[in-house]
Amino acid sequence: MAEPAAPSLSLSAAARRLWRGSGFIVLGGLFMVATTVAILGMLTPSYVSSIQILIDPSDLRSVDNDVTVRSPQSDAGVSLAESQTKVIQSDSVLRRVVTKLGLDHDDEFMKPDSTNPVVEFLKNALGMMPPPASRDPVNMALDTLRQNVLVRRPERTFVIDVQAKSKDPQKAATIANAIGEAYFAEEANARTEAAKRVSDSLTSRLTTLREALEEAEGKVATYRATNKLATSTGRPFSDQQLGDLNQQLVTASIRTAEARSRLDQAKKMTSSDAGTALPEMLQSLEMQALRQQYATLSRNTAELATRLGSRHPAMTEMEAQQRDLQRLIQVEKTRIIESTRKDYDRAAASEAAIHKNIDQVKTDLSKTDRASVGLRELERAADSRRSVYEAFLKRSREAGEQERLNNTNVRIISTATPARIRAWPPSPRIALPIALMIGLMLGAAIALMLGADSDRKRARKARRPTQDARSLRAVDA
Incomplete structure (x- = not known):
C-alpha cells in the first residue's frame, strides 16, 4: 500500500521545530559572530x-x-x-x-x-x-x-x-x-x-603673409612712381594742386579787379586840379608834401593879393611858384598812375598764369584718373592682404599672451x-x-530541516504497528 503524503507545514509545527532546535539557532548566531570577528581581525x-x-x-x-x-x-x-x-x-x-x-x-x-x-x-x-x-x-x-x-x-x-x-x-x-x-x-x-x-602656427604663417603684403605694397609704390601718382596726406598731388590753384585764382581775380578799379579811378583824376581831393590810391608821402606846399602857397598868394593887389611884381613870382608846384603834382600823379597800371598788369599776368596752370593740371588730372583705375585695384589687393596680416598678427600676440594666462x-x-x-x-x-x-x-534553517526529518521518522514509527495488524488480519482470513 502506498505511503501517504506528508502533511503541509503549519505555523505551530514550524514553531515547535524551531523551539526544539533553538540550540542550533543560538550556536549558528554565535558561530557567525565569532567567524566575523576573526575575519575582521585578519583583514x-x-x-x-x-x-x-x-x-x-x-x-x-x-x-x-x-x-x-x-x-x-x-x-x-x-x-x-x-x-x-x-x-x-x-x-x-x-x-x-x-x-x-x-x-x-x-x-x-x-x-x-x-x-x-x-x-x-x-x-x-x-x-x-x-x-x-x-x-x-x-x-x-x-x-x-x-x-x-x-x-x-x-x-x-x-x-x-x-x-x-x-x-x-x-x-x-x-x-x-x-x-x-x-x-x-x-x-x-x-x-x-x-x-x-x-x-607657432600663426607665427610661421605670418612670414608668408608679410612677404605677400610687402610684394603688394611694392607693386603699389612702383605703379605710383611709374604713373607719377604721388600723394600728399592721402590725396594725389594733382587733386591737391588743383585745389590750391583754384584758391590762388580766386585771390588773383580779386587782386586784379582791385588793381583795375584803382587804375580807372587814377585815370579819371589825371586832369583834375591840383587842389582837388584825391582818392587814397593817389595819396603818397611825396604827394601829401607837394599838396601841403601848394595849399600854403595858395593861401599866401591870396593874402598877398589882398594887401598888394594882383598887379604887384611879387604876385608874379608867387604865381610862378604855384605853376611849378602844379607841374610837380601832375608829374607825381602820372608816376602813381603808371605804378598802378604796372600793378594791374602784374595782377592780370598772374591771373593768366594761374589759368594756364589750371588748364595744365586739369589735363594731367584726366591722365591721372585713367591711371588711378589700375592703382585702386592694386590698393584693394594690398588692403585685403594687410587686413589678413593684421588679423593674424593680433591673434598671434593674443596666443602668445595666452601662454602665460589660465x-x-x-x-x-x-x-x-x-x-x-x-x-x-x-x-x-x-x-x-x-x-x-x-x-x-x-541555525533556524538547520533546526527546521532537523525537525522535519525527526517528524518524518516519528510518523513512520507510528504507522508501522497499524500496517502489521492489517497484515495479520489478512492472513487469518
Whole structure:
C-alpha cells in the first residue's frame, strides 16, 4: 500500500521545530559572530579620503580671445564635466602624482612578485606573468594607484568627487590632494601647449603673409612712381594742386579787379586840379608834401593879393611858384598812375598764369584718373592682404599672451582630510549585527530541516504497528 503524503507545514509545527532546535539557532548566531570577528581581525583596513572639484562650463572672461575660449552650449556642460572625469583618471595626471609622492618606491603600491616557484610556474603557464618591458616601477605604481582611485560625478551637478584609498588615512588624504594639484597642473599645461601650438602656427604663417603684403605694397609704390601718382596726406598731388590753384585764382581775380578799379579811378583824376581831393590810391608821402606846399602857397598868394593887389611884381613870382608846384603834382600823379597800371598788369599776368596752370593740371588730372583705375585695384589687393596680416598678427600676440594666462574656471571646493573611520572592512557595528542575523537564519534553517526529518521518522514509527495488524488480519482470513 502506498505511503501517504506528508502533511503541509503549519505555523505551530514550524514553531515547535524551531523551539526544539533553538540550540542550533543560538550556536549558528554565535558561530557567525565569532567567524566575523576573526575575519575582521585578519583583514587589513583601508581608508578613503576625497576631494570635490567644481567644473564651471564657462571660463573666466579675463580677456577676449578665440584661442582656448570655452563657452559651451546649454547641453554641453554635462559632457564637459564627464570629459574632465576622464582627464582626472588619465595617466598624465596620475603619473604626476606617482612622481611627486614617490609611489614607485612605496611598498603599498609596489607589490613584489611572488618568489614561490609553484606560483611562478602557474602564472607562466596561465600567461599571467607580465613581460619584463612592462615591469617599470612607475608603471606598476601607476596601475596600483588607478585601482585605488575612484572618480565620479553625481547626477545633475558639475562637481566631481575624487576618492583615494590607502592603508594609511594620512596617505589617502595626501594622494587625493595631490591628484587635485596634478589635475590643475595638467590643465594649465594643456592650455599653454594649445596656445603655444596656435602661436607657432600663426607665427610661421605670418612670414608668408608679410612677404605677400610687402610684394603688394611694392607693386603699389612702383605703379605710383611709374604713373607719377604721388600723394600728399592721402590725396594725389594733382587733386591737391588743383585745389590750391583754384584758391590762388580766386585771390588773383580779386587782386586784379582791385588793381583795375584803382587804375580807372587814377585815370579819371589825371586832369583834375591840383587842389582837388584825391582818392587814397593817389595819396603818397611825396604827394601829401607837394599838396601841403601848394595849399600854403595858395593861401599866401591870396593874402598877398589882398594887401598888394594882383598887379604887384611879387604876385608874379608867387604865381610862378604855384605853376611849378602844379607841374610837380601832375608829374607825381602820372608816376602813381603808371605804378598802378604796372600793378594791374602784374595782377592780370598772374591771373593768366594761374589759368594756364589750371588748364595744365586739369589735363594731367584726366591722365591721372585713367591711371588711378589700375592703382585702386592694386590698393584693394594690398588692403585685403594687410587686413589678413593684421588679423593674424593680433591673434598671434593674443596666443602668445595666452601662454602665460589660465582662465579656466575650475576650483577645489572641498579638500581631503585623513579619514577617522575605515572604509574596509565594514565597521563591527554594521558587520556583527548582519553576521548575527545570518547565523540565526542558518541555525533556524538547520533546526527546521532537523525537525522535519525527526517528524518524518516519528510518523513512520507510528504507522508501522497499524500496517502489521492489517497484515495479520489478512492472513487469518
